[in-house]
Amino acid sequence: MNKAFVKENDSEDDDELDGAPRLPAGTRNYMTKRGYATLKGELDHLLKKERPDMVQVVAWAASNGDRSENGDYLYGKRRLREIDRRIRFLIKRLESAVVVDPAEQQNPEQVFFGATVTVSDPDGAEATYQIVGVDEANASQGRISWISPLATALLKAREGDTVKVASPGGPREIDVLEIRYEP
Template identity: 70%
Template sequence: MNKAFVREAPAGEDAGEDEEDEAGVGAAKLPAGTKNYMTVAGYATLRAEFEQLVKVERPSIVQVVSWAAGNGDRSENGDYIYGKKRLREIDRRIRFLSKRLDSAVVVDPAAQENRDQVFFAATVVVCDVDGSEATYKIVGIDEANPGAGLISWISPLARALLKAREGDAVRFASPGGVRELEVIEIRYE
C-alpha cells in the first residue's frame, strides 16, 4: 500500500494518544505536567456538550446507520457511509471530552481568598500605554476565546498578569513585540 494512504505517527509517538486528533482541529494541548484548570462555567459547558453527544447525537446517528445498513449494499449507501464517518467523529470528541473532564481541576472564583492579586479565574482590567483599557478573564485552555476577553492561563499575557496587583505594570511578549500594561482592577466573579 502506498504510504500516502497510511497515517503513521512520527517516530516515538503513539497515534492513539494525539490529543489534537482526539479533539479535532484547533484543540489546545495541555503543557506536560500541568493541571487542567477550568472555571465552573467552563466545566459545565464541556459537561453539557458531553451529555448532548452521549445521550442525543450518538444514539440518533447509531439509529440512522443501523437503518442504512439494513438497506443492502453499503458501498454506495450515502446514509451508511456518512453516518459511520459522523459516528467516528462523535466517538473521538466523546473520548477527548471524557479525558478533559476526568482531569479537570474546577476553580470557583468566588472561593478565592487572596483577592488583591491576579490568579486563575480573575477578571482583570488593564490599561495600555496609549490609555486604552481592556478587560480579560483568565480561564482554562478549553474555555479560551481571546476575542471575547477570555484568555487561557497558559497564554503569555495571562502568565504576565498572574500574581500582579492593582497598580502593577506587567510586560509580556506579544506577536507585535514586547508590550507593557498597567493593572487597573482585579475582580473575582
C-alpha cells in the first residue's frame, strides 16, 4: 500500500499526547484563566510562528532535490507532524475547556477547584497547593490537578479539618490550615 494512505503509527491517538494527562471519561476540562491563557498562547505560537517557519524549511529542503536522503526534509516533515499533532491536541482541549475564575467562588470556606490550600502533616511540615486543571498542573510549583489523590481528598474540606490522603507510602492524614481563592 502507498505510504501516503497509511498512518505512520497506527496506535497514534490524536486526542492524547505522550505524557499528557488524560481526563476521566465524562468529566469536563476545568481550567483556570491562567491555564487557559497559557494553552492559548502556545497554540497561537505554533500556528503563527513555529509552523510557518518549519513549512519554509521543508519547502527549501524539498527544492534541493533527492528527498530520500535529505535530512533537512525528513526532519522537517517529522517536526511538522509533531506540530500538527500538538495543534490538534490544544484545539480539542481549549474547545472542551470550562474556565473557572477562583476569585468568583461562592463558598470560600470550603475547598473547591481553584482553591489555594495550606496543609500540614503530622510532623508539622507545611505545604501550599493550588487546585488547577489537568493541563496546568505542576507539582514543583505547588499546582496540583483537581483529579489527583491529594486534591480529591481536599475537596469540600474546611479550615481545621483533617483529611485522609492515599499516598504511595500508604494512607496519611493532613490538616487543612488555610483556604483562599486568588485570581
